[in-house]
Amino acid sequence: NAGVMQNPRHLVRRRGQEARLRCSPMKGHSHVYWYRQLPEEGLKFMVYLQKENIIDESGMPKERFSAEFPKEGPSILRIQQVVRGDSAAYFCASSSGTPGVQPQHFGDGTRLSIL
Amino acid sequence: DQQVKQNSPSLSVQEGRISILNCDYTNSMFDYFLWYKKYPAEGPTFLISISSIKDKNEDGRFTVFLNKSAKHLSLHIVPSQPGDSAVYFCAARDTGNQFYFGTGTSLTVIP
Numbered sequence: 001n002a003g004v005m006q007n008p009r010h011l012v013r014r015r016g017q018e019a020r021l022r023c024s025p026m027k028g029h030s031h032v033y034w035y036r037q038l039p040e041e042g043l044k045f046m047v048y049l050q051k052e053n054i055i056d057e058s059g060m061p062k063e064r065f066s067a068e069f070p071k072e073g074p075s076i077l078r079i080q081q082v083v084r085g086d087s088a089a090y091f092c093a094s095s096s097g098t099p100g101v102q103p104q105h106f107g108d109g110t111r112l113s114i115l
Numbered sequence: 116d117q118q119v120k121q122n123s124p125s126l127s128v129q130e131g132r133i134s135i136l137n138c139d140y141t142n143s144m145f146d147y148f149l150w151y152k153k154y155p156a157e158g159p160t161f162l163i164s165i166s167s168i169k170d171k172n173e174d175g176r177f178t179v180f181l182n183k184s185a186k187h188l189s190l191h192i193v194p195s196q197p198g199d200s201a202v203y204f205c206a207a208r209d210t211g212n213q214f215y216f217g218t219g220t221s222l223t224v225i226p
Contacts, residue, residue: 033214040218042119042204042216042217042219045213045215048212058213103149106160107158108156109158
């Protein structure tokens, strides 16, 4: 009965490289959210996906960032040409239905460090 | 533009006493409010939620109060225990299913 699994837990990249963050939702969950937390700040919404569909990506920067949740496999948050300001903790959350009514379950996050 | 605010970055409470964590919001269209607890190096864990049509929800030692006219909610923990020491985030959902989080309050329960 695994919870939300995120990997890697820590990721180090040099400026200009690509970062790929993976999130496997809880079994039976088809709703996935990605959040970013900068130091001393709260979680900031990035994107909300359901299987094969992006529902709301209004919190995600228009350039360099993309997310997907394919029919098979984990959800992926991809950051291209990373910059120092991308250093943060990235959390994924999943729910079985409409979040709020169905609480989101969070993974332990991926800590991205940009050298 | 912080739509959900937690103005107290930290709070210390004696074990056995009541902990009261506060949260203010600006968007009157929020329809659901949640509290999460977070330990270092872990993801947030859901604690308790409340719909905007209610003013109180209780679950064991945790009670959430919602004052819509003041756009204010609070989490009461009683009695407080050392294991409650963590960072607490309040969150609100808008009608578009987007969630907004506060910046968190670090609670320390002193044995």
